Amino acid sequence: MGLLAYAGQAILAVFGSLIAAVVLNVAWQLIAPRDPTKPPLVFHYVPVLGCAVSYGMDPMGFLDDCRAKYGPVFTYPLLGRKITAALGPLGSNFVLNGKLAHVNAEEAYTHLTTPVFGTEVVYDVPNHVLMEQKKFVKFGLTTENFRRYVGLIRDEVREHMSKHVYANNTKTVSPGVDAFEASSEITICTASATLQGREIRAAMDKSFAQLYHDLDGGFTPLNFVFPNLPLPSYRRRDRAQLKMREFYISILEKRRASTDEPDQDMLTALQNQQYKTGEPLTDKQIAHIMIALLMAGQHTSAATGSWAILRLGENQDLQRRLYEEQVEHYLDKETGELRDLEYETLQTPLLNAFVKELLRVHPPLHSLMRKIISDCPVPATVGAPAAEPNAPSDFKKRTEGVEYVVPKGEYVLAAPGYSQLDEQIWGSDAKQFRTERWLEGGSKVPGEEDEGEEDYGWGKISKGGKSAYLPFGAGRHRCIGEQFAYVQLGVIIATLVRENSWTLDQPFPGNDYSTMIVMPAKPRKVTFTKRTGAVKA
Template structure:
């Protein structure tokens, strides 16, 4: 073991410090200090030794070797989970266990691993117990993962009522209008106001798309009152609430930190804001209701006849605001970064707009409609390919609430025939790994929208499996939905926890991208940004600036 100690980060520096400290102390003190200084190193080495000599339980998946007790593989996982998983797969296979701050995380990779986790039985695998400590302080009580699964399925059904085709038709125009107003008013797009078409401006892709996303989401799903309330106070509440939606909150939900206190204050203030809005509607004091989710929720009731309370509606609206904002803004950012990096694809996207919507005087296109938005193959391919390379969530986690066997087709058989994941462990699948697996995708790490244009190609077949186009739907309690749990392409999750906002996300991102592409040319400023895995949603690292100039229209 001594020969391996030098490979532990910081050991050499720690030993040097110990030697210097001993030289300046009396002998007894030196012995005490020596013991204290070397204790952490001894613990690390004992932890490593125990992993080597302890008897292996053949009924459990192999465990990834780790130097640091309790912390385990948290550093490798946190810095780059995709490469961490791929390296572990080479050594241990598709099923293995790693330690994450004392938690035993059983990883199941590949389409069968996705199916094992996202298609698992509620009686064995619980999303609620895996996530409620993170989501409840942000979203609020009595919604999402703070309720039994059957109640969550009803709440998803209520939201789905608001995501109707009629509402979608109205949303496209609202989103287009919001984007145009943003580009005309925001200083970041000042070049759009200039006469010199050769002048270039720049904007921060992530910050800009985050602003546009919250404007369009509030105007559509949230309603006019929320859209009109987007002032500094609302922005500060959102910022403080968002501060509670980080990896540290997932790992340690109740630390005595100022950010946690701000999170709790912001949650109460945001909850009260929505409750006041709902009560004004019930009293007939507001006439701003228009195709939004609040209106849909106010008319729903549970199977037992109970109507949703105002507080429940408020917390569902907060959940929609937070979850939708993160995923859509990040996906939109990655999309526009790729278009700026590949001007030829952006030009093809622009020509698709010209072909379908015409180009009138001064570049005035015909307004986008919902039906036409769904028939734009290049735009569709661009979004799908972006979601393949940059799914918002890289890890899907469930807590094991009852011992669960791993299917033999997924794991190497043990002496008992299969691995068994014990109660109290966590299981984890990673669609992000499946979507860049070089064993199944050609040029897996290359952004290539054209892979989606071949109806017989692997990408198209993967999507058919995800969409269950043969009509093999399942109803978990919120309406028939594609199961899609065995697809290597799962950008919106799968199974009973599949995102019900999937269609709205395509609509929102597609309309925003189409509107921007109509007006400006884009170029990437500098290198393409790397992934930032230190956030709950996989965002681009800085710098992620885009330069642009307005289009020239004859």
């Protein structure tokens, strides 16, 4: 009895301490004078935990509620950190094009990426070294390579459908297929067959697949918040990282020892690069860059591909029109069959518009963070109330002309995914998936007049940080794999539409925010049917 009583008292003491902490935290927020140079603090009950639950469950809804209460610039606590959100295109530009003296991506992400990618690359090196490494990767992303990739990607899609969907050509209708699982398998096979090289593709069905799975276990929100816990998954992550590095290095060594002409892939491109200092990339650095390309590209592309499958399964008319567009552009009237896709002719208007709308509504990364390394002023224009017509009556008085300062050690957050669904920018149908918006009056992003444009292979879009359309980020950390992603996604969608039709087996799924990437929530099944008839791929 004495032991039970002691345990009960201990529990009561802990519970009482938690209640006291909550009460003191609430009182401090209500009573303490507010520093006008700091952004408004989002009200929260539990210290340290802060807004983790509401933000984690529905980030876009959380940001929307906070914007209505506090304006486009506000600070919220998250698991012991303070995050200042800067919403809207001006907020994205402030964060993503911030001065290196103020904002730092490396310190925001290295504790997550370095254990997975490896040392001496990406966020484990100073920014100027990362910029050189990004240039090295560009040498493997040539138009000549993209031309070769189109056929390789098509073949991988066909092989997956034959082996895993239609049971080796014995069926014409599939059982229910999980859209995300199918997209993940197609994505990693197409990426390994193209960017990664034939050795990686050959190993993808063997031990390498397990290494990938174990390493992938280190890319979760838990790892982001607590990067060094003594958990079995962390140990598997670290072992897989070492073995995967050794695997890439062994490929490099075998290629050097061979007299055969090397494949013109990313590994070959990286072997021929050297820094401005004259030092070549080491085998270890090449291996880690290859791991980074594999891991970072896989998650985002797999998620986007699954949303594409689900959207077309939901919208049979759009699926039919995409197929008819392929027939219109590629039908060989002599043979009655569709000509092969080619890089130069891959872009067709409706497919182009569908991909753009897909990335607008379903960006794989809704938010991007930077760490403040010296006190950082937030221009008054970022928090201006002019674009907040629905804000509380005292909002304009509280925020007009105010220039905030975010203290060193805190974080800033840009939310391009939020801007891409903002009704004040895109209109009342902003949250609706409507491919036609990109076919009406050109493909300009609403409100863009002074941003520079660049054609990434799917029409001109803004390349500036002030754009309301930034599915690949902006600034010095803009995704280097953007053009490859367009090629990969375009060929996958076109090949699936050419050779299959499919239907959604349940209502359209919502967003799953439990991982680092925004995925469709379960259930997310579709049923495929092979196309038959004179016109075929």
